[in-house]
Amino acid sequence: MPVAGLGAEPIPEDGTLRLQVAARQLPQRRLRRLWFRRLMGGPAWDCLREVRATLWRNKLRSFLSLFGIAWGVGSLILVTALTEGFRQGQRKNMAQLGDRIVFVFPGRTEQQAGGARAGRRIRLHWDDVEAVRANCPAVEVVAPEVKTVDVPVRSTYNAGRFLTLGVTAEYLQIRNLPIGEGRHISADDVREARRVTVLGASVREQLFPQSQPVLGQAVYVAGLPYSVVGVMAKKNQNSSYDGWDNDKVVIPATALLRDIPPSRQAYAEKQVNLIVYRARNPRQWAEAQRQVRAVLARRYQFLPTDEGALHFWDTVEDSERLDQVFDSMEIFLGAVGLITLSLGGTGVMNTMRISVVERTQEIGLRMALGATRRRVLVEFFLEGLMLALLGGLGGLAIVLLLVFGLNSLPMPAMFAGLVVRWAALLAVTATLGTVATLAALVPAWQAAKMTPVEALRSEV
Incomplete structure (x- = not known):
């Protein structure tokens, strides 16, 4: 076997081994180039x-x-x-209403229960909200909603007829009614039934000139003076149950029941149009609905399985569908x-x-x-x-x-x-x-x- 020099390793005579030895001495980039050329022929x-x-x-x-x-x-x-x-x-449309929001509408019973006939009309009350809050652990926030439609509202510049919405501080945690200017209705406003209002974006445009500041201005809601404390941000809304939020006048719920209740009976009994709540997490929406239905069924003596007594609009369920x-x-x-x-x-x-x-x-x-x-x-x-x-x-x-x-x-x-x-x-x-x-x-x-x-x- 030939020797390259003193102390050097012998060079193998086999051709394959000789190529391997030579390949080890080539730069890596050149080796890749040679391999690719060999592959391509x-x-x-x-x-x-x-x-x-x-x-x-x-x-x-x-x-x-x-x-x-x-x-x-x-x-x-x-x-x-x-x-x-x-x-x-x-x-996004669902989120315009609120995050994981559920609306509970009163209906009519379809089944007899406890001696009560079928076909009774269910009316929800302010106390029902407290009962749900106390007895439904799967519910995170609950609030009443009261409203009066076609209420005359005027300013010193213009007038119109709008849906007037009575809200609470808890309601504003659930419903998406963002403020664009000023502030929203506070818990103190509700507790003291203050005559303050937040105008929808379209209501503000109709009642006041664009250049006119509105905060602190007086508007007359059903002839009663209310101070404007805020204006809602304009919303692109495509889903609603009672009209667009841009076209609403928002006041404290207690002030609405006192000044412009939907009826005398509603004022006397503190009736609410519906109840709004949010489950603690999306996985509990079915359990929250079961708990709310059970609580109201006990209060109004109808069967929890009576689907006609209460109507639930669950935005979580709608989103899943x-x-x-x-x-x-x-x-x-x-x-x-x-x-x-x-x-x-x-x-x-x-x-x-x-x-x-x-x-x-x-x-x-x-x-x-x-x-x-x-x-x-x-x-x-x-x-x-x-x-x-x-x-x-x-x-x-x-x-x-x-x-x-x-x-x-x-x-x-x-x-x-x-x-x-x-x-x-x-x-x-x-x-x-x-x-x-x-x-x-x-x-x-x-x-x-x-x-x-x-x-x-x-x-x-």
Whole structure:
């Protein structure tokens, strides 16, 4: 065995070992370059240039394949963005009423209970709120709501008729009535039944000039002077049970029952129109509803199973139902988009198979001149992969531009715009990669397994 020099290790005569020793001495970047060239059977850039030239020669065929993939990718992303936009829009609408809010409306009994006949009308009272607060541990906050409709309200500038809403401090913790100017009704206002008011944004616009300060001004509610202490922020609202919050006049509930009760009986018995509450957490909404129904059933002697006695509007339950609807829509439309993308991948595969058939003799000639099967496989694989990826990137770019353009336009209250989620982008990217790999690999393998003799003998 030859010796390189004194103290040096012997150089192995085996060719494989000699290459391994030489490879250890090469810089890592150069080693990767040599490995890639060996994999390609030649310079990588030459192979990519040939792929580009082939695609350019068949422009119409390449465009149709690109369009199929772009349409599939675009439809998948657009469908998920559209569904998410509607989902967030509906959640925003629900949040305009309040966070995890439940409304309890009185109804009529449908079942006999304790000797009481069916068909009795249930009327809720101020004391019911205290009973719910004391006996319903799943309820976090509870408040009454009292209101009188079509109340004449005037200022020194203008007049109108508005729904007047009586509130408490607890009510303002539940309902979303944001203040844009001044302050809201306080607990002291309610306790002392002060004649103070907060105007809705549209009410302020109707009663006062835009340039006129309103805080401290007097308005006459049913002929009685009330001092304006605040103006509500303007809301884009698409969900309500008694009209838009912009069109309301808000006063202390105790002042409403004293000055403008809906009826004399309502004033005498301290009746309320409805009860509003919020569960301690979303997981307890069903238990909270059961507890509230049980407490009021004992007070008014009806069965807790009597659905007609009380009507619950639970925004948590509505949100869950809407989520289920949007989830179903997303699954169905996503499946349609996935089928479209798969059809685009099938189009790329068929395009590449046609290309293989048309270039059979060329493949045979190149293999006869020394091109390896690996070189043929890699070239056709890159050609199909480039078609699919370019189509996918084109579809993605078009959809993102469309999203940017549409989201710059004013949107209806029920729609939050096109919302592209990262999870959806990652899922579409993974699907595109799978479809592109399969669409490119099958024709490439078909081309690589040819022998030079049978390829040269074939006639296209």
